[in-house]
Structure formats: C-alpha cells, structure tokens
Amino acid sequence: MNTDWRLVRGRPGPALADAVLGYRAFDLTLDRVQRRLEVPVGAVTLVANLGRGTLRIGRPGESGDWSSADSFAVGPRTRAVIGEHNGVMRGIEVNLTSWFARTVLGVHLGELRDRQVELDQLLGRRWRHLEEQLAELPTSQARFTLLDRHLLRLRAAGPEPAPQLRAAWRHLLRGTTPTTVAALAHEVGWSPRSLELRFAEHIGLTPKSAARVTRLARTLRMLTAGHPLSTASTACGFYDQAHLNREFRALTGGTPREFLHHRRTPGRHLDRLPGWVTSALLP
Template sequence: MVNFGAPVRLAQAVAEQPIWTPYRSLVSGLRTSSTLGEHGGKVCGVEVILTPWMAFRLLGMPMHAIKEIAVPVPEILGTDGRVLEEQLTAAADWRARFALLDALLLRRCALGPTPAPQVIAAWTELSRQDGLVPLARLAQDAGWSARHLELRFREQIGLSPKKVARVFRLRRALPLVAALHPGSEIAATCGFYDQAHFNSEFKAMAGCTPSQFAVHRGLTVAVRPVDRLPGQLTSTLIPGLLKE
C-alpha cells in the first residue's frame, strides 16, 4: 500500500495494549491475527493485493522475513520503493499511476525467483478447500516430505501449511459469524474440533469473541462498507475507533 495523504496507523488487534505505528506506505506479510487500522477519516492511495507466492517473486526475498509484520515499502524495495512513493503521489491521474505500477511489477517479476509449482498447487488446494486438507495429502501430492513442504511454504508463502489452513478456516467462518449462525454449526462446518475450540481460535486470531465480531460487523454494515476485496468479509468498524 502507498498512501498519498496523512499516514495510516496500524496495531495488532490481539495485543492487550495496542502499539500504534504510522505508515506512509507498507508491505504486509501473511498474518495469523487481525490488524487494527486508524486514519483521520479519509484515505487516498494505491493497494496491490498479491498471492504470497507472487509476492515472493516480486519482492525477491523469503516471505517468512515479513510474516506477521508490516514494513515500509522503501525498506523492502529500496530505491524502487522511494521512487514509487514519489511518482505515485505526483502522478497526474489514476491511469498514470497504474502505468507506473505495471512497469515496476512487470520488471521485478521478470527478475525475481520462480515459485515452485508444488507450492502454488498446495496453496491453491488449501484455498479451494478452506483449509480442510490434511498436510500429509498436500505433501503426497507435491511428492515431498511434510518437512520439505513446510520449509518451502515458509520460504515462498511465509507461513507453514498448518498456519495457512488456520487462516482459511477463519476466513470461511467470518461470514457465518456475521450472519449469526450458531457457534456449534460454524465449528462443524469450518473444521474446528468443537464450539469451544472455535471460540478459542477465533479470539486468538481476531482479537475478539465471535459475538463481539458480529456486533462490530453489524455496525459496519449500518454505517458504510469497508471490505477491501469484492465478495469477501475483510473488515469491521470497532466502537471506540469509529469517529464521525
């Protein structure tokens, strides 16, 4: 993300005392917990959403180096990042900005490392099955040992297959929680051992209970949509942070 206005501030949703860090631009690795975001009421910028294995190719670095954190773009891309911030902010219109982004992404893609087809296939299967795929089957399909699959995932995805599966299970559960489905039903549908396991995992990853999330999501829908991906529930407005 490259922001053209005042910096946005981020903090970990699961922290007892959130520590807010301002960013003009950032690269965010994969996370197993939610992030709080705060701004002054208006955000203008560009966000590029990449599959983790494509981020591995474009950034040219092991993805586990940025797991669970956000890093300013220049710290990752160096001169490319500093120039990108300046050029995107100064560009005359959105067509010019997209052209600048396309040029940078295509150039870095051509120079970056090639992700393993086995990693792409395993990620795709985990996504398609909402995380409900045994690790042993993923390793067998890849023709690798479970340990080797985990190592390649950490390099090219950032998280282990087991942690990626946790994220996909939670992603599947979020719209069911927002729609007020019973916890026992969600647990069974999304691959949790039982409702207690689901509640524990949800709070550990989202920073709130399922019922609190449902309330926050209801406020979000009532005020304005904030989801960043079409067809996916990605965000809520949190009471206390909401400023009209």
C-alpha cells in the same frame, strides 16, 4: 469539517490475474478517527501514501505496542491487527498473493510474518521513484495501469513458484485437503520438510498456520452470509462450537458475535479483497 470518502477498486490485467488480488485507491477526509480490524488472510498488502495522513497499526488488546507507518508492506499474518488514522488519508493499496510478494519484495516471506515494514527499507530508491510517479498521475486508473506495468516487469525478471506450492495453497483455500502437514505434502508430491521450507519462504506461514488462516476465511464467509455458528462449525471442520470460538479469538482477538456486531456498525466496511471477509469497523 466537510467529509468526503472516495474509493476506487481496480483489477490487474490478465497476465497478473493469478498473482495480484486487486488494487484500491482511496482519498478520505472524515470528521472522526477511523479504526478497522483487519483479520489475517494469507496475503501481502503494499500501501503507498500519496501525501496525506499516517496510519497507526497495533494488535487487539495490546494498547502499548503500536507503530506508525507511511508507505509500508504488511506481511502474512497469524493474528488480526487494528489500523487507525485520524480520518485523513490518501493513497493506493496493492494486494498480492504471498508467493508473488516474494518476487516483488525480494525477501524470504517468513521475515515479514506478523510485521509491517516501511517500503523504503525493503526497496529503497526503486520504491521512491515508483511512488513519485504514482503521485503525479491524474486518475486512479492511470495508477493501476502503471502498477500493472511495474509488476509485470518484476514478474518477468523473478522466479515463479513451484506448481506444488500453488497447488497446496489452492487445496487449503478450498478446504479439500486434510490439515496435517504430512497429508498436504503427500497431496502435492513433496516431503513434509520440503513443504514447510517452501511455505516459509514463499507464503510466509507454516502449513499449519496457513490452514488456520484459510479455515478462518471460510468461517467468516459463512457467518457473514447468515449461517448459524453450529453450521459453520461443522462445515469448516471444527470439533465443536467451543473449538470455533477459541480459534476465532486466537486469530481475531474477539468472538464471532463481537465481529458480526462490528460488521453491523453504520459505515463502510469495504473488504479489501474480492470474495473475502477481511475487515470490520471498530467504534
């Protein structure tokens, strides 16, 4: 089989820059099965299948619990998943902030936590019509432009999240706020109960789970940049290296050493989000 790997990244227009994390168009013809470990990142991913291949999704260490998906939404996650395909895939990926996914999909984000759901089930004819339009366009850039127009219309028609919610999320991303729910709620001027309810609806995670996911993101950036485990442990607020290892295994299914080893596997890792460490190729 002749192998071919084409991937085009796209950024949203300025009016969506705070809501859409990026687009990726892909067209793969490989001579092998490809398996990727995808760590939780606190975002929502939509995948449009444009006529080639089917993805299987499972969790590390749970070989009997796999599902197949064509065009689907991956909700906010508290644990890593493995995506596997037979080497042939063509489609487009849209990565959204969770709060904007709440607007786009029209569902309480907590309903999608640790789930992947066919987009037909969520959006029905609206999605099928958009997917048909995407498949007919000749270039990736034309598809990104169509997605921009579609998402701008949805944003104009839907509610914007409360500024306190977005402020709380930014604090967690930066790691500048104590990780207790009460401290974070006080920081943004809400009660702890209000913070928990808004996070469940618009982020899809509890504040505590969101703090764990964003701390993992900071840890991965440090480790893949070459910082020792001891340095990452202190900088990211773990009690010690053993605490970091326990959290890492709980969220990714493996150890930091194993993840870094997979990142060194020959091939293309192509993290899904700019500035994030999201993925590793598995053997």
